[in-house]
Amino acid sequence: MSFSLKIIDWFTKNKRSLPWRNSKNPYKIWLSEIILQQTKVAQGLPFYNKFICNYPTVAHLAKATENEVLKLWQGLGYYSRARNLHYTAKEIVKKYNGVFPKDYNTILKLKGVGTYTASAICSFAYNLPFAVVDGNVIRLLSRYFGIATAFDSSDGKKEFQLLAQKLLIKDSAAENNQAIMEFGALQCTPKSPNCNICPMQNSCFAFNNHLVNELPKKSKKLKIRKRYFEFLIINENKKLAIQKRKNGIWKGLYQFPLIENTNETTENTIIQSKDWKNLFNNKATNIMKISSTIKHQLTHQTIYARFWHISTKPILLKNTDYIRKEDIKKYPIPKLLEKYLEKIGMI
Ligand code: SF4
Numbered sequence: 206m207s208f209s210l211k212i213i214d215w216f217t218k219n220k221r222s223l224p225w226r227n228s229k230n231p232y233k234i235w236l237s238e239i240i241l242q243q244t245k246v247a248q249g250l251p252f253y254n255k256f257i258c259n260y261p262t263v264a265h266l267a268k269a270t271e272n273e274v275l276k277l278w279q280g281l282g283y284y285s286r287a288r289n290l291h292y293t294a295k296e297i298v299k300k301y302n303g304v305f306p307k308d309y310n311t312i313l314k315l316k317g318v319g320t321y322t323a324s325a326i327c328s329f330a331y332n333l334p335f336a337v338v339d340g341n342v343i344r345l346l347s348r349y350f351g352i353a354t355a356f357d358s359s360d361g362k363k364e365f366q367l368l369a370q371k372l373l374i375k376d377s378a379a380e381n382n383q384a385i386m387e388f389g390a391l392q393c394t395p396k397s398p399n400c401n402i403c404p405m406q407n408s409c410f411a412f413n414n415h416l417v418n419e420l421p422k423k424s425k426k427l428k429i430r431k432r433y434f435e436f437l438i439i440n441e442n443k444k445l446a447i448q449k450r451k452n453g454i455w456k457g458l459y460q461f462p463l464i465e466n467t468n469e470t471t472e473n474t475i476i477q478s479k480d481w482k483n484l485f486n487n488k489a490t491n492i493m494k495i496s497s498t499i500k501h502q503l504t505h506q507t508i509y510a511r512f513w514h515i516s517t518k519p520i521l522l523k524n525t526d527y528i529r530k531e532d533i534k535k536y537p538i539p540k541l542l543e544k545y546l547e548k549i550g551m552i
Pocket residue numbers: 345348349392393394398399400403404405406409410411412417
């Protein structure tokens with residue numbers, strides 16, 4: 206039996222029942238693929254269900270406001286995915302009359318869609334012969350065929366893509382692609398795969414050469430950036446000051462006015478800083494409480510955050526909305542803020 210037939214055979218016996226699997230609807234497939242980028246199925250599933258329930262079609266999603274989409278996405282992280290999803294939904298309605306494109310190159314041009322997602326949509330929805338290559342596929346191919354080329358190098362990317370394309374059974378592209386991804390996700394797992402019950406074991410290079418833990422190989426080391434956030438929960442005349450982020454990972458989300466430092470800084474230094482003076486313009490402030498430091502880990506950065514509870518006379522900050530305390534839950538906010546506000550019973 207060929208490599209792909211063995212994988213498909215395993216898939217028919219072991220696949221999970223997932224809502225987007227029973228559908229050929231390109232909107233549902235696109236939505237699930239965007240949600241599942243950088244996200245595990247168990248974490249993404251409730252978000253997929255929420256989105257389908259609120260926006261059953263691409264036209265419904267296009268009609269939503271960006272705030273509504275970000276609010277529904279809140280907690281899933283990588284918010285550019287949500288912004289692109291919304292932008293693309295509007296584009297599909299405007300440019301393609303609400304009908305999802307059927308051709309690979311057109312799909313690839315949609316914002317937020319790369320080669321992996323375009324291949325997934327084309328193969329799952331239309332059974333077109335485009336091989337998907339995600340982390341699960343790379344891991345399996347690297348171990349089974351003994352490929353030690355770094356998968357994040359340009360040579361590695363080409364090598365894995367070519368091999369996956371060569372292995373694809375063209376008229377079963379939908380099933381073949383889902384099978385290989387599922388095999389990587391459930392059987393050939395990153396840590397401690399259960400090789401003893403693996404149907405590929407006899408011909409698996411890594412297993413037979415004791416290299417399972419060595420493959421796949423990566424070239425770049427992830428650089429983690431440290432950031433120090435001082436969030437100022439400013440209460441002006443019983444109104445809370447919030448600002449919409451204009452850039453960065455949380456673009457489009459709301460937060461409290463922020464002073465950011467690249468190093469750990471004492472409270473006194475912050476109060477004496479230019480940022481503080483610019484914000485409060487020498488007006489009297491009453492610092493009621495400063496939280497302890499909260500560590501928030503993201504893929505590429507570690508955030509150390511403190512929350513300052515401050516009351517002050519009106520200072521009317523620029524680019525700031527003043528809202529009632531209880532209305533904060535209506536706004537899309539980063540998970541870090543949500544967790545803190547839940548902890549202190551504010552939401
Ligand atoms: S034998 Fe182990 S390493 Fe090889 S394909 Fe199976 S699970 Fe992966």
